[in-house]
Amino acid sequence: MATKYININLKVWRQKDAKSKGQMETYKLNQVSTDSSFLEMLDQLNEQLINERKEPVAFDHDCREGICGMCSLYINGRAHGPDTLITTCQLHMRTFKDGETIYIEPWRSKAFPVIKDLVVDRSAFDRIQQAGGFVSVNTSGNTIDANATPINKHDADRSFEAAACIGCGACVASCKNGSAMLFVGAKVSQYALLPQGKIEAHDRVLAMVRQMDEEGFGNCTNTGACEIECPKGISLENIARMNREYLKASFS
Amino acid sequence: MALTGLFLCLFLVGHLIGNLQILYADPHQFNTYALFMTSNPAIKALSYLTYLSILFHAFDGALLTYRNVKARPVGYVKNNASANSKISSRNMGILGTVILIFIVTHMMSFWAVMHFDNKMPLEKISVKSQMAPAKDYYLTQSPGEYIPVDQVAADKKEAEASRKAFYIKDRTEFIFTGADVKKADGYKDLFKVTVAFFKDPKYGLVYTILYVISMLVLGFHLYHGFASAFQSLGLNHPKYNAAIKAFGIGFSIVVPFLFAVLPVYIHFFLKTI
Numbered sequence: 160m161a162t163k164y165i166n167i168n169l170k171v172w173r174q175k176d177a178k179s180k181g182q183m184e185t186y187k188l189n190q191v192s193t194d195s196s197f198l199e200m201l202d203q204l205n206e207q208l209i210n211e212r213k214e215p216v217a218f219d220h221d222c223r224e225g226i227c228g229m230c231s232l233y234i235n236g237r238a239h240g241p242d243t244l245i246t247t248c249q250l251h252m253r254t255f256k257d258g259e260t261i262y263i264e265p266w267r268s269k270a271f272p273v274i275k276d277l278v279v280d281r282s283a284f285d286r287i288q289q290a291g292g293f294v295s296v297n298t299s300g301n302t303i304d305a306n307a308t309p310i311n312k313h314d315a316d317r318s319f320e321a322a323a324c325i326g327c328g329a330c331v332a333s334c335k336n337g338s339a340m341l342f343v344g345a346k347v348s349q350y351a352l353l354p355q356g357k358i359e360a361h362d363r364v365l366a367m368v369r370q371m372d373e374e375g376f377g378n379c380t381n382t383g384a385c386e387i388e389c390p391k392g393i394s395l396e397n398i399a400r401m402n403r404e405y406l407k408a409s410f411s
Numbered sequence: 412m413a414l415t416g417l418f419l420c421l422f423l424v425g426h427l428i429g430n431l432q433i434l435y436a437d438p439h440q441f442n443t444y445a446l447f448m449t450s451n452p453a454i455k456a457l458s459y460l461t462y463l464s465i466l467f468h469a470f471d472g473a474l475l476t477y478r479n480v481k482a483r484p485v486g487y488v489k490n491n492a493s494a495n496s497k498i499s500s501r502n503m504g505i506l507g508t509v510i511l512i513f514i515v516t517h518m519m520s521f522w523a524v525m526h527f528d529n530k531m532p533l534e535k536i537s538v539k540s541q542m543a544p545a546k547d548y549y550l551t552q553s554p555g556e557y558i559p560v561d562q563v564a565a566d567k568k569e570a571e572a573s574r575k576a577f578y579i580k581d582r583t584e585f586i587f588t589g590a591d592v593k594k595a596d597g598y599k600d601l602f603k604v605t606v607a608f609f610k611d612p613k614y615g616l617v618y619t620i621l622y623v624i625s626m627l628v629l630g631f632h633l634y635h636g637f638a639s640a641f642q643s644l645g646l647n648h649p650k651y652n653a654a655i656k657a658f659g660i661g662f663s664i665v666v667p668f669l670f671a672v673l674p675v676y677i678h679f680f681l682k683t684i
Contacts, residue, residue, distance in 0.1 A: 170488070183488055236491030262489040269482050335492060335501050336479035377482030378475055380503060381639040387495035399647030406645060 163193045165257040169204065171216055172264045174273050177280075181273065183262075193253040197240060198223060198230060200252050201263075217276040223248040225390065228325030231332070232277055233264040238329035238388040246327060246390045266332035269375040270339070283374040284326050284342060290370035291363035292346045294355045308354055318352035321345040323391040330385035330393075336377030341385040343371050344397035351404050361411065364404040412475065413643035415468040416636050422461050423666050433673055436681060438602035439550065442534050445601040446552070449525065469511050476504035499631040500639070506632040513625040520618075524604055531582055532604065533597035535560055551585065551595035558585050558594065609677040619678040626667035633663035 166189045174181025188207065191200050198220050205215035221229035230247040234240035240250040255261060263277065271279040296302060310318075322345070330341035347364050350356025356363070379398060386395045429448065432441050448454050492501060499506065524531055536557075539545045548557035563577045563585065564570035570578035570588040577585045577594060585594045609615050609622075637659030641647070646655070 172488075233487060233490075236487065236489040237494055241494075264487055264489070267483050267485055267487055269484055333495055335483075335496070337482035338479070375482060377479040379643075380475070380479070380500065381635070381642045382496035382500040384492065384495040395642065396647050396649075399642050399645045401645075402643060403645030 163253075164190045165193060165252065165255065165259075167191055167200075167252075167255060167258070168260040170260060170262045171204075171277070172273075173216070173276055174265075175275065177272055177274055181276075183264075191252050193251070195252050196223070196248055197232070197234070197250040197252065198248050217274075217278045219278050220248060225249045226325060228327035231266050231279065231281075231328060233262075233266060233332055235262050238266075238333040239327075239390055243387065244390060244392055246325075249390075266328050268328075268331045268337040270337070271328060271331065279328075281326070281328050283376070284328065284339070286374065287339070287343060287367050287370045288326075288346060291359065291366040292350070293359070294350060295358050296355075305355065310353060314352045317396075318349050321349040321352070321393065321397050324349075324389075324393050325391060327390060329388045329390060331376060333384045333388040334377065334379075335382060335384065336380055338379045338385075339371050339374070339376040340379035340398045340401070341389060341393055341395070343367050344399075344401040345393045347401040347404055348397040351400060360404065361408045364401060364408050368401075368405055412468065412471055413640035415464040415471070416640045418464050419461070419468060420633070420637060420640075420662065422464070423670075427666055427669055430673055431669065433602070433605065434676065438534060438600065439536075439598070441602040442598045442600055445525065446598060465511075465514060469507065472504060472507050497635065500635040503632065503635060506628050509625065509628045510632055513628070517625075520608055521601070521605065525599060525601055529582060532600045533579075533583065534600040534603070549585065549597050551597055553595040556595045558597075564588070606677055606681060606683070609674045610681075610683065615678055619674040622674040623671045626671040629670075630663050630667040633666065634660060637662055 166187070169186045169188055170183045171186060172181055173184045186204060186208075188200070188204050191203060195203070198218070201216060201218055208215045219229050219231055221227040223230075225246045225248060228246070230239075232239065232247045234247065234250070239245060239247045241254055242250055265271075265273050265277045266279045266281075268279075270283040271281055274280050324342060324345040326342060328342070331337055331339050334341075347367060350363060351360055381395070381398075383395060386393065429444060432444055435441070448458075534550045535547045536550055537545050537547050538557075547560040549560060549563065551558060558577055562575050563579060564573055564575040565579060567578050567580075567586075567588070569575070574588075576588055578588055579597075580586045580593075583597045583599060585597060586592065587594055609619055611618065638656045641655050
């Protein structure tokens with residue numbers, strides 16, 4: 160397929176720093192290849208801004224192949240843009256029409272404060288993970304190979320699906336309540352399903368949920384938006400499993 | 412939210428079965444049921460549990476909505492929420508508020524009248540015979556006892572002044588004027604109150620329409636709420652999810668629809684007795 164070029168209008172959230180008040184700025188970008196990724200389009204915008212002696216737009220990115228969870232962006236009212244099961248770096252400009260206006264905003268959550276422009280501080284996720292997202296391993300020289308412990312295929316698969324979470328925060332961004340339940344549900348589930356995770360199972364779910372609440376995330380009302388917008392297709396089943404683990408731990 | 416929500420779903424089923432008896436168009440049958448519902452100790456205990464559930468559900472829902480609004484102090488300029496969630500699921504707080512307002516007005520119209528209003532009418536029957544013209548009697552809870560309406564005064568003073576044989580005490584008791592002894596208890600005529608409410612010449616149609624709208628709102632609330640309650644309790648399993656969802660959708664359509672049938676039936680189809 161021959162490469163096409165489109166002209167687009169961008170409305171981008173610009174904010175100097177965490178303390179400043181931001182606003183939407185409008186930019187016109189011509190000759191955007193439909194083969195370029197969304198982030199490459201932003202690179203092109205920044206080149207244009209630098210040539211015009213203007214401040215380039217700050218945005219998060221790293222691996223650019225959909226596995227690091229670094230890119231974010233609320234594009235045209237949806238986390239990671241209009242397509243499903245992809246991150247922003249996997250979103251291509253062929254998704255957009257010539258002359259289209261594209262809104263680009265940062266993740267919005269009390270727990271994800273804006274650092275600059277489209278970059279938000281997602282360290283709240285790290286602190287939730289640190290609160291309980293680990294397992295105890297015997298390191299006295301008798302370490303047992305993980306593969307030596309038999310695990311049934313069904314549980315191993317569910318655990319792996321939960322572990323596919325890249326911690327990008329799309330669940331929080333798209334949830335009307337700014338809730339992190341899908342993230343925490345996935346992190347709790349990936350351990351709860353495996354024998355290695357049983358040792359801390361009781362304390363883990365209590366600690367991670369406590370930390371989640373302390374960070375200022377909202378509460379889950381089961382709208383299901385997170386599951387639709389998650390680039391890794393993490394299922395709501397994980398939230399239900401976390402609720403079960405939480406109930407179990409609360410009553411024992 | 413989930414536990415009280417599911418309990419209130421059970422309440423809806425019970426309340427609906429009770430209300431559907433209106434379709435028999437038999438006042439005495441309905442009033443007997445109303446008496447049972449307000450005097451049976453087990454039902455009384457259950458009703459207090461229901462009041463508490465409604466209060467807790469409303470309070471917890473308000474708190475939840477408040478906290479969730481606070482979790483996103485700066486909103487999106489452009490938000491395409493309909494792409495990933497249903498409108499009913501995103502507006503449970505608003506739907507719930509409408510339902511709460513409905514419950515309060517609904518209880519003022521019927522529950523409060525039944526429990527506290529001194530103007531609560533007692534059930535009468537008209538007896539016709541070939542020998543005499545029709546005469547009205549009060550029905551009583553004592554079998555075989557009928558009290559002629561023209562022999563009953565509103566209170567003791569009136570009874571003594573007008574030399575009537577009975578007066579009414581504590582809203583339902585028929586007392587012998589001379590001896591101050593209770594003869595029998597009457598039946599509160601809740602059927603009459605209900606019919607009069609929805610057949611009110613001035614506001615009956617408005618009440619009927621508002622009732623139907625409230626049931627529509629209840630339907631949307633249940634459409635999300637029923638299945639959501641199971642998920643909150645951790646009851647999510649690929650084997651049962653489809654069944655829970657399907658049952659919830661059916662429940663959210665059938666229950667509010669049958670509730671809405673009643674005022675429409677009373678206003679448009681019930682012949683005044």
